[in-house]
Amino acid sequence: MSAPQPVRPRNPARSRRGLSRKRHRGLSLQVWARQVVRARMDRWEKELGLLQKKQDADTIHDVRVAGRRLRSALRHLEPCLPAHEAESVRLAARKFSRLLGEARDLDILVENVNSVAGRSGSPLTRLAQRLMARRDERVRQSLPEARLLLRRLPLWRRRLRL
Amino acid sequence: MATLRPTKSVETNFRRVVPRLLRRYFRRGRRLAQSQPPNEELHRFRIRTKRMRYVAELYQELFPRLLKDAVDEFRGIQQILGSLQDQCMVMAYFERRLMDVRTPARQVEYLRVLHRARMRQNSLRKVFFRRWARLERTGLEKNLLGGIRK
Numbered sequence: 001m002s003a004p005q006p007v008r009p010r011n012p013a014r015s016r017r018g019l020s021r022k023r024h025r026g027l028s029l030q031v032w033a034r035q036v037v038r039a040r041m042d043r044w045e046k047e048l049g050l051l052q053k054k055q056d057a058d059t060i061h062d063v064r065v066a067g068r069r070l071r072s073a074l075r076h077l078e079p080c081l082p083a084h085e086a087e088s089v090r091l092a093a094r095k096f097s098r099l100l101g102e103a104r105d106l107d108i109l110v111e112n113v114n115s116v117a118g119r120s121g122s123p124l125t126r127l128a129q130r131l132m133a134r135r136d137e138r139v140r141q142s143l144p145e146a147r148l149l150l151r152r153l154p155l156w157r158r159r160l161r162l
Numbered sequence: 163m164a165t166l167r168p169t170k171s172v173e174t175n176f177r178r179v180v181p182r183l184l185r186r187y188f189r190r191g192r193r194l195a196q197s198q199p200p201n202e203e204l205h206r207f208r209i210r211t212k213r214m215r216y217v218a219e220l221y222q223e224l225f226p227r228l229l230k231d232a233v234d235e236f237r238g239i240q241q242i243l244g245s246l247q248d249q250c251m252v253m254a255y256f257e258r259r260l261m262d263v264r265t266p267a268r269q270v271e272y273l274r275v276l277h278r279a280r281m282r283q284n285s286l287r288k289v290f291f292r293r294w295a296r297l298e299r300t301g302l303e304k305n306l307l308g309g310i311r312k
Contacts, residue, residue, distance in 0.1 A: 021226075028169055033168070072216030112279065116275050
């Protein structure tokens with residue numbers, strides 16, 4: 001007869017997560033949708049706030065990702081949210097994302113140019129500098145828009161009944 | 163598209179809606195992999211992949227084991243096609259600028275950038291098709307649909 005297997009202690013955190021998932025799966029889609037959209041809107045708000053302090057490539061990327069996640073939740077869960085409000089928030093988020101997208105495209109161009117430009121006097125080096133300046137200008141232009149979005153977020157939360 | 167039913171549970175909606183999205187996604191991918199699509203079509207498929215990935219991520223917290231591999235695969239495909247789109251953007255930019263450049267030294271530099279972007283573009287296309295073939299071999303679609311039906 002083989003030795004009895006040692007009883008592994010239950011991980012209470014893991015059990016809680018499993019129960020929580022089961023509970024959430026059983027929620028009505030409408031209730032869950034509001035939780036999800038609220039969480040994603042909170043995240044987007046946090047990233048917009050960080051953008052005011054720092055405008056490097058990583059911060060821009062994080063703001064865009066948070067915006068995309070919010071937009072995808074709004075698009076997929078639109079039947080569960082007040083009519084037209086979800087679309088209005090989604091379009092505002094998309095407009096802002098496109099503004100930052102121009103800055104991101106310029107980052108890509110600069111990266112490609114720098115990888116080919118060799119010596120410091122190369123025409124490509126000067127082009128890279130101009131592209132960086134244009135990129136910084138785009139980012140600066142996006143900051144007032146970000147502040148406007150931050151001011152509108154409480155109204156959107158009320159309208160979406162989050 | 164199957165519409166969501168807000169008063170039904172998350173699980174009921176997930177099992178109704180997500181399989182149709184997956185089938186449509188894989189059908190499009192298969193069609194692309196069997197043809198020689200232009201980069202614009204691959205760009206559209208990248209957007210489709212992004213949307214598929216975001217829907218999967220939405221439900222991933224509730225169905226982690228079922229969706230983890232799918233989200234990873236969609237992310238991988240999206241990154242490859244995203245890099246391809248970046249190179250297309252670089253090429254479009256420098257092709258436009260080349261038309262206005264007069265100095266030979268600058269023309270040479272711009273042509274070098276274009277050549278590099280073109281090489282990267284071709285390589286990324288191959289990477290995508292190889293990745294898709296591997297995805298089909300793993301049977302991800304069948305596993306996902308089977309898991310959702312349970």
